[in-house]
Structures are given as structure tokens and as C-alpha cells.
Amino acid sequence: MSQDFTETIFGDETPRRAPRTRREAQSGRRRKRPRRGRRLLAVLLAVGLIGGAAYGAWTVLGPSVTGLFGGGDEGEVDFAGPGEGEVEVVVKQGDTGEVIASTLRDAGVTRTRTAYLDAAADPESAAKIQPGTYTMLKGMKGLDAFTFLVDPQNRSTQRVTIREGLWRDETFAALSKATGVPVAQYEKAAKNPKSIGLPAEADGSVEGWLFPASYEFDDKTTAAQQLTQMVALSVKTLEDAGVDRKDWERTLTIASIVEGEVSGDADRGKVARVVLNRLEGGPPSYGLLQMDSTVHYAAQQRGKAGTSDAQRNSDSPYNTYKVQGLPPGPIGNPGAASIEAAANPTPGDWVFFVTVDPSTGETKFATTSAEHNRNVQEFQQWCSDNPGKC
Numbered sequence: 001m002s003q004d005f006t007e008t009i010f011g012d013e014t015p016r017r018a019p020r021t022r023r024e025a026q027s028g029r030r031r032k033r034p035r036r037g038r039r040l041l042a043v044l045l046a047v048g049l050i051g052g053a054a055y056g057a058w059t060v061l062g063p064s065v066t067g068l069f070g071g072g073d074e075g076e077v078d079f080a081g082p083g084e085g086e087v088e089v090v091v092k093q094g095d096t097g098e099v100i101a102s103t104l105r106d107a108g109v110t111r112t113r114t115a116y117l118d119a120a121a122d123p124e125s126a127a128k129i130q131p132g133t134y135t136m137l138k139g140m141k142g143l144d145a146f147t148f149l150v151d152p153q154n155r156s157t158q159r160v161t162i163r164e165g166l167w168r169d170e171t172f173a174a175l176s177k178a179t180g181v182p183v184a185q186y187e188k189a190a191k192n193p194k195s196i197g198l199p200a201e202a203d204g205s206v207e208g209w210l211f212p213a214s215y216e217f218d219d220k221t222t223a224a225q226q227l228t229q230m231v232a233l234s235v236k237t238l239e240d241a242g243v244d245r246k247d248w249e250r251t252l253t254i255a256s257i258v259e260g261e262v263s264g265d266a267d268r269g270k271v272a273r274v275v276l277n278r279l280e281g282g283p284p285s286y287g288l289l290q291m292d293s294t295v296h297y298a299a300q301q302r303g304k305a306g307t308s309d310a311q312r313n314s315d316s317p318y319n320t321y322k323v324q325g326l327p328p329g330p331i332g333n334p335g336a337a338s339i340e341a342a343a344n345p346t347p348g349d350w351v352f353f354v355t356v357d358p359s360t361g362e363t364k365f366a367t368t369s370a371e372h373n374r375n376v377q378e379f380q381q382w383c384s385d386n387p388g389k390c
Helices: 005-010 022-069 097-107 113-119 142-150 168-179 183-190 223-240 245-261 265-279 292-299 336-343 369-385
Strands: 084-091 132-138 158-161 214-217 352-357 362-366
Touching: 084 097, 097 113, 097 132, 113 142, 132 142, 158 168, 168 183, 168 223, 183 223, 214 223, 223 245, 223 336, 245 265, 245 292, 245 336, 265 336, 265 352, 265 362, 352 369, 362 369
Parallel strands: none
Antiparallel strands: 084 132, 158 214, 352 362
């Protein structure tokens, strides 16, 4: 005996006995009709509810599913662009295209990862993207976002130029002015040598190890990260100059004196030679360097050529007019040219030099005291002609 399908769906399992009489059978048939109508109406309502729920679910989840599998038309995978508002996107060193695609999608720049990856399919073009911070729009087309990242002019970076010869505190001040990072954070980072990669040879002091150059720091680069880059570049420069590690600090000390004494590249190797010749001891120097640059460092005073009697009589270990040998460490941050000069000084027997014209940097070298005295007189004449500058 076949069963009404509505009974299967709605579970009408009430047992029925067979009708005993013809009238009873006819009465049963009359009663069944309205029940079957109600069941058919219930089926139609159920189908409608299920269909409505399915439509609602697809309306909400459909675009996400489409984006997940990369299907659908452009409106589902990509934004129409051009976008609006601003959001900062950071591309880190070593980020792959997949990582960048996720970063852009999560920031709301692109609608899906697929939108960006399709635009960045060319490896040669994608390789042009540089690490940095980019200020982008929300709701960009994938191709527009890729084109934006490829252009290095769109990187939000701070370009900092640290000139040669600056003292440690002057370097911190210059960095702070350019980046907005407080000087106190540089001082704190410098007190933790390991955190900035400072070699053991530096004996805990960053003086001389903050390589002067132009750097690009974004606004997320910490003071410690900045100093780390500078120290690493000093190490690389020493290695490139062929300096043995055991001589790193000594070489930087000599190079810093060279940096503090000359202004022209042609004289650097000769000044380095004078330093080495005077360190040998014996007449006429007896191991005294007698360098004004070291006295200026001890006094932390710039702006004038020459030194005063009081400065030359100070008990500072950096006063090379009284203390034999090299000062305790570098007296500033030397550049590549001075490091190269200290590592490979010009051959010669000079033991004296003096800058006879500080305005031009003209420097004269001598091997005898008599010759040097004549050069000193020339310097003194310049000072007489330029009152207040010596």
C-alpha cells in the first residue's frame, strides 16, 4: 500500500484501521481531503522558507566564497577604485608577493588577495617594490595598488644625512631632528651595546662607530634599529679597508683624528702618516700627537681654529699636548675616506703639519721644526687677518 509523501515528510504515523462499512469509508475519504490540502500548503511554505534562507546565505557569503576561489566577475574580486581615505601599509624586508597581497587585503586597500596577485604576476616588475611605509587609499583596484607600490617615490621615508666627524651627541641630535625620535631613546639604545651590534672592540662606547652617511628611516624605525644600521656600516667599511678586527678601535681612533684635522681628501693619508710617525716616540714629538682636534673634543667646543693655553694644559686623557700616545678612543665618527687613510697611510717622514688657511683648508707638512715654525707663522698671520676666528 503506497503512503502519501506528505506523511513521510511530516511524520504522520498514526495507525489506521480499515473501514468496516461503505458509509464509514466514504466518510473517511471526505475527512482526508482538507488534511491533504493543509499538508500541501505546509510543504509549499517549507520550500519557500528553505529557498529564502538559501538566498539570504548566498547574498552574505557568496562574494566571500567567490573571492576565496578567485571566481566571479571583477566586481566581486576587485574594487572599482580609485579608492578613498588613507591607510598606512608597511612592506617589510623580505616580504613576498603573497605576504604583500594579504597585507593589502587586510588593510582594506584591495578587496581580495587575487586582485593584487593577478596584477603582480610579472616577477621583474614585482621585484621593484622596496621595503618601506606607503600611504595608500582604501578600496583601490588591484592594478592601481601594484602600480603605486612599484614607484619608489611613494615610499614614506625620512632621509637622514649624517656628516663626517660629528661627535656622538651631535649625531644623536641630528638623528632626532630628522626623525622625531627623542634624543633620550638614542642614549638609551647606546647603553645596550649588544642590542645595536656594537663590537666588543668598542668597549661599550659608540663614539666613532656611528658611520656618517645618508640613511632612509621610516617612522617605524626605532632608535636602536637606526644605530644598528650605522654600526654595521662602520664594520663593513673597516672590513672593506682590510683592517684586522684586533685593530678596529685603533684604526677608528686614528681615522677620527684625521677627520677632525683635515677638510680635503688629498691630505688625509699624509695626516694619518704624521700620526703614526709621532707615535713612534723620540724627537721631535716624543710620542706626543699635539693635535688640536683631540683638545677640542675634550672641551666639547667647536668653532675656532687652534687651541687656548688653558685647553692645552687640561688633564683630560684626550689632551694630546700632555698625554703621550693615542687618546682613549675615537673623537668623532670618521667617514670612509678617513678610515681608508688610517688603514693605508701615505708613505712619508713628516712629523708636523698645520692648516695655514682654515678658510680654504690649505695644509702644509714638514719634517723639521724650522720648516714647521715657518708654516706656523703663516697660520698666525691668517689669525691676525681674521680676528675672532682663532
